[in-house]
Amino acid sequence: MDIYTVELSPRAKKDLRGLPIHIIDKLESWVRAIERVGLREVQRTPGYHDEPLKGNRLGQRSVRLNKAYRAIYILKKGMEVEFLRVEEVNKHEY
Numbered sequence: 001m002d003i004y005t006v007e008l009s010p011r012a013k014k015d016l017r018g019l020p021i022h023i024i025d026k027l028e029s030w031v032r033a034i035e036r037v038g039l040r041e042v043q044r045t046p047g048y049h050d051e052p053l054k055g056n057r058l059g060q061r062s063v064r065l066n067k068a069y070r071a072i073y074i075l076k077k078g079m080e081v082e083f084l085r086v087e088e089v090n091k092h093e094y
Contacts, residue, residue: 002038004079006031015086019069026065027086034081060084 008016016024033042043050049064053072063071065086072084 002040002079004034004039004081006034006081006083007076008083009085011085012083019086023065023069023086027071027083030063030065030071031083039075039079039081 016027030042030048033045042048049062051062052058053060053062057072060072060074063073065071068088070087070089072087074082074084076082
């Protein structure tokens with residue numbers, strides 16, 4: 001099993017300040033799971049809907065925290081995951 005560390009970017013820390021507690025709890029659960037069982041295993045967990053992003057977000061991945069919020073992250077060199085930000089998804093932007 002690969003051991004990963006998760007780093008929060010300054011933007012991610014700022015994003016967390018105004019979020020509902022259940023969204024923060026889900027994100028913390030995702031981070032603990034990565035550190036406990038590894039990123040590859042967590043990516044296979046259906047509840048997170050981990051998926052690669054496209055276009056100008058190529059190289060980034062998205063995790064669904066609920067229907068309205070996504071966590072955006074990148075895999076850095078080695079075994080480090082950098083959590084970039086939390087975004088609120090507006091269904092009207094599709």
